[in-house]
Amino acid sequence: MVNTKIIILLTSDVHGNIYPINYGNNEQAHVGLAKVAALMEQERKKNKHVIMIDNGDLIQGTPLTYHYVNFLAEKKNPMIKCLNMLQYDAAVVGNHEFNYGLNVLKNAVFESKFPWLCANIVDSRTDEPFLGKPYIIKKIGAFKLAIVGITTHYIPNWENPNHIEGLRFKDALSSAKEWVAKIKEEEKPDIVIISYHGGFERDIQTGEPTEVLTGENQGYSICREIDDLDVLLTGHQHRSLTGSLFGTEIIQASNNGQMVGKVTLILNEKGEVLEKSSELLSVAVAEEKKEIIEIAMEYENSTQKWLDTPIGFIDGDMIVDDPFAIRLEDSSLIEFINKVQMEAANVKIANTALFNNESPGFKSNVTMRDIVSNYIYPNTLKVLALKAEDIKAALEQTAKYFTLNEQGEPSVNPSFMYPKPQHYNYDMWEGIEYILDISKPIGKRVVKLLFEGKPLEENKVYEVVMNNYRAGGGGNYLMFQNKPVVREVQFDMAELIANYIMERKTVAATCDHNWKVIW
Known part of the structure; x- marks a missing residue:
């Protein structure tokens, strides 16, 4: 046979x-x-x-x-x-x-x-x-x-x-x-x-x-x-x-x-x-x-020639030394990316992620290599009309990223690591003030949430810009699904970041510390 x-x-x-x-x-x-x-x-x-x-x-x-x-x-x-x-x-x-x-x-x-x-x-x-x-x-x-x-x-x-x-x-x-x-x-x-x-x-x-x-x-x-x-x-x-x-x-x-x-x-x-x-x-x-x-x-x-094209300069620190630390409190790098989104969409609130732990941040002399190394997806932007309950639900979803280890210190929830790393599903926001207390049960971790110094109003509509993946509910952000789309920005984010820097030639690294994680 x-x-x-x-x-x-x-x-x-x-x-x-x-x-x-x-x-x-x-x-x-x-x-x-x-x-x-x-x-x-x-x-x-x-x-x-x-x-x-x-x-x-x-x-x-x-x-x-x-x-x-x-x-x-x-x-x-x-x-x-x-x-x-x-x-x-x-x-x-x-x-x-x-x-x-x-x-x-x-x-x-x-x-x-x-x-x-x-x-x-x-x-x-x-x-x-x-x-x-x-x-x-x-x-x-x-x-x-x-x-x-x-x-x-x-x-x-x-x-x-x-x-x-x-x-x-x-x-x-x-x-x-x-x-x-x-x-x-x-x-x-x-x-x-x-x-x-x-x-x-x-x-x-x-x-x-x-x-x-x-x-x-x-x-x-x-x-x-x-x-x-x-x-x-x-x-x-x-x-x-x-x-x-x-x-x-x-x-x-x-x-x-x-x-x-x-x-x-x-x-x-x-x-x-x-x-x-x-x-x-x-x-x-x-x-x-x-x-x-x-x-x-x-x-x-x-x-390779294109990647080494000079774009502009960063005045200050936007380097990623510790990606986990960046997810615990506001940083100049995340604030910068959110600012780019907010200007492109003409809104006051934005969210973004540090997509993976290999993101290097921006050194002083910025090239296209730096941009595509930090913003690795060909995302465009959408502005959604959200209510206070949607924003709070999104922050509770993002707060699931953390758990406390045996020593009582924050670590990454295994659900964000298995079956594959999903660091891109942890969002950080600009334009609102918030605190996440990860010692509290999942679903009850948002202990502070303000817009322009005041609690969010229950029936008010807030325009929020985010990437198209998140706007569609990607990453289990189901509260964003089927929400009204106010407008779209049909430019790749890498292009928007490059244009933002080239127009200014020098960008100052700033951080307003509008959010943090406590435990």
């Missing part, structure tokens, strides 16, 4: 990383497609039957992709050039694929030598999959493998409405059920694989919810409710995950090209699965592939 071994290689949430560097300081890092390529080449040499899938969030996320879209858009997309060279079999649409607008996404799809899959995002007029390809069939010898693409349907809660105009986002779980049933009946595949740009809403071992069950992640339900599903490829949460769930082999391959996911299937002559296994291959052991380095060199050189 001759068995057949099939290897599925997975990348997910690569987020524009080609080169093995950290753009904030240009130091070497174990990330990117150049290193991924070396691992994939090794696997192809060892195995006859290899299928390569990218699971979404490919074309956005680094200064290279930002610079490409804004300054080199007449050229071909560098991320697509890399995947074409690597001969990927398919890609799935991720939520960040929409960040630069539909034209950029459609051009990327047009340039791809592989199909893009998405069964549950449809044209609102025709109800047909908007990219035309809900799934593909791969034939390996006598066997048929069906690969279905599914994308988290929660995108309208985050994305700029102009970027998803004319699209309808169907429930991922329901769509997965519908398409798997249809494919089984019509195609009669030996193997069924779902590549889902989404993650797991419950603990894999216990089944307990690990997040508010909004529908953003439905991987657990997909495995539980779809019979005879062989493999579920996942992403979105940036987790490093392998295993089996309700008989389905599952995998998630981290982010930024740090890992390649590998699923191994052993089939007998009848097409029955004898063995299934999954593992993660770290790019830390790989040398970057020269051909990938060279294919994107023109883009990289132009990006």
